Each structure stands twice: as structure tokens, then as C-alpha cells.
Amino acid sequence: MRERFYRMMDKRARREENEREHAEDRKARKLRKKQERQKPRERVDETRLEAEPEGSTIASGRRDAVVAKRALREATVLGVDRTRVEIDLEGERCFARRHPRLVSIVAGDVVQISTAVDGAHRAEELLPRRTLLSREDPARPGRPKPVAANLDLGVVTIPADRPRWGLVERIRAALRSGGIDAAVVLTKIDMVADGAFDEQLQAFEADGLPSFAVSAVDGRGIAALRAAIAGRSCAFLGHSGAGKSSLANALDPDTERRTGAVRRGDSKGRHTTSRSLLTVLADGTRILDTPGIRAFGLVE
Numbered sequence: 001m002r003e004r005f006y007r008m009m010d011k012r013a014r015r016e017e018n019e020r021e022h023a024e025d026r027k028a029r030k031l032r033k034k035q036e037r038q039k040p041r042e043r044v045d046e047t048r049l050e051a052e053p054e055g056s057t058i059a060s061g062r063r064d065a066v067v068a069k070r071a072l073r074e075a076t077v078l079g080v081d082r083t084r085v086e087i088d089l090e091g092e093r094c095f096a097r098r099h100p101r102l103v104s105i106v107a108g109d110v111v112q113i114s115t116a117v118d119g120a121h122r123a124e125e126l127l128p129r130r131t132l133l134s135r136e137d138p139a140r141p142g143r144p145k146p147v148a149a150n151l152d153l154g155v156v157t158i159p160a161d162r163p164r165w166g167l168v169e170r171i172r173a174a175l176r177s178g179g180i181d182a183a184v185v186l187t188k189i190d191m192v193a194d195g196a197f198d199e200q201l202q203a204f205e206a207d208g209l210p211s212f213a214v215s216a217v218d219g220r221g222i223a224a225l226r227a228a229i230a231g232r233s234c235a236f237l238g239h240s241g242a243g244k245s246s247l248a249n250a251l252d253p254d255t256e257r258r259t260g261a262v263r264r265g266d267s268k269g270r271h272t273t274s275r276s277l278l279t280v281l282a283d284g285t286r287i288l289d290t291p292g293i294r295a296f297g298l299v300e
């Protein structure tokens, strides 16, 4: 009887001992897991990231951290479309994706570019702008929409066969508030009598607005305009059909920009140029051909 009692007690003691050991094991396992969770994250494998295509599964924050350590190179934005930017990267024309935060980059901007091992470029940062031309955003009245960055000169382009002078003052005001010089160019002078608008151009000159009369067809005035814009970053702005692309082609014959005939009835253009495109000439002059302006809204 006593023996049976001792055996029972012994069994119970062993069971309790077992349960204690199990509980300690469980506790140690839990602690180990907790410590593992708190350990600093494993380093990102940069070689993997370098080869990683856009939209990969690497978290964007980690990608940013690696990109920050990579060599970044400066590039000038030549043109912008919905997903990509065309850039001049150390003299080479190429395309880059853009970081999602770079929503409002425009032609003329200077950006920092990262390059993956597969050669894909991405615009990472926007550098401070020297000047900025903005107009009212037609989609959001009262809000500014950047048009072009880092311009030295904005040339209001008026066609001699259909001059609408009202545009000059509006664009001039926007240029002034963006810190950019203004000039006027009267195009298509081959379509009107010699000196037809000399008085108007002299009035602009007297008002501090350099003025030029040119023809992209017979070449008159092109040399004087080329000399005036030499070494500067210059945009042609005006209504569709004014002759901006034809003028840019005359100044920079190495780039073939599309031009389009005006409508027969009212001589209005057909919005042939759909996005601004900057070209850099051999002497460093930068020419920005822009799409035709329907209206140039100003914002304070």
C-alpha cells in the first residue's frame, strides 16, 4: 500500500517536472522569436537591386536608401511625357523613368539621374530652378501650371499674316514674374509687304522689348535672331500655326521638327506640336519649341 503511494507520488513529481521543462522551452522559443523580430533588417542585396526592373517587389523605401548611396548624375530635361522624361545626360539624348514624387517636372529642369546595371535611367531628384515660366492651369482655374524651367528668354512669336498683338503683353507679364527676359519675333514676313509692321515693332523696342522680323521661308532676319539668342536658353511661345517649329528648324537645321499647314479658312494652326521639346545647339544655345497656346491665363 505504502509502495503504491510512493510510486504515485513519484509519477506525479515526474509529470510536474516534465510540464515545467515544456513551459520553459516554450518561453525560450517565444523569446528567441521576439529577439529575431527585433534584429535589424538584413542588408539589401545591392547587386540584386541593381538588376531589379522597375516595379520590382523591393520596397520603394529600401530602394530609395540604396539609390541615395549610388552615384547620381545631373541631366537636363528635354521633354516630358506621361511616364518618361527625355534627357540630355552628359551630351547623350536618352529616356528616363521618373520617381513618382517628381510630378511637375518640365522641359529645362535639371534632375539627378540614377542608372541601373541594365542601363535603365531614373530621375530621382529635381534641382532648384533658376527661373520658372508658369501659366494658369486650364484644368484647374486659378492654379499655376509650370511650362518651362531655367529659361533666359521667352520669344513671343506672332505671324505677320495674322498678328494678334494682345498675346505679347500677357506672355510678357508671365515671363517677368518668372524672372525671364522677353522678346518678340514677327514671323512669315514674306507674306506681307516690306516693313508692314515696322511701327509696331519700334513701339515694342521703345518699351524695352527686343523685336525681330523674320521669315523661315526666305531666311530674312534669322541670322540677327540667332545672334541675339546665342548661348541662352530660349523658348518660342505663341498661337498654333504662328511658325514656332519652322523658326526652330531654321535656327537649328540639325533637328527636324514637324510643322503643319494652317487651316485654309481662318489661318489657324492645327496644334501640330503636342509637347515642348528642348534642343541644345553646338554653341550651347538651347531652343525650346512649345505647343500652340489657345489662351495664356495668368496667375498671381
Ligand SMILES: Nc1nc2c(ncn2[C@@H]2O[C@H](COP(=O)(O)OP(=O)(O)OP(=O)(O)O)[C@@H](O)[C@H]2O)c(=O)[nH]1
Residues within 6 Å of the ligand: 187, 188, 189, 190, 191, 214, 215, 216, 217, 218, 239, 240, 241, 242, 243, 244, 245, 246, 247, 258, 259, 260, 261, 262, 269, 270, 271, 272, 273, 274, 290, 291, 292, 293
Ligand atoms: N510663308 C511662310 N510660312 C511659314 C513661315 N513659318 C512657318 N510657316 C508655315 O506656317 C505653318 C505653321 O508652321 P509651324 O511651324 O508648324 O507652326 P507652329 O507655331 O509650330 O504650330 P503648332 O505646332 O501647331 O503650335 C506651316 O505651314 C509653315 O510652313 C514663314 O516664315 N513663311
Ligand SMILES: [Mg+2]
Residues within 6 Å of the ligand: 244, 245, 246, 258, 259, 272, 273, 289, 290, 291, 292
Ligand atoms: Mg509647332
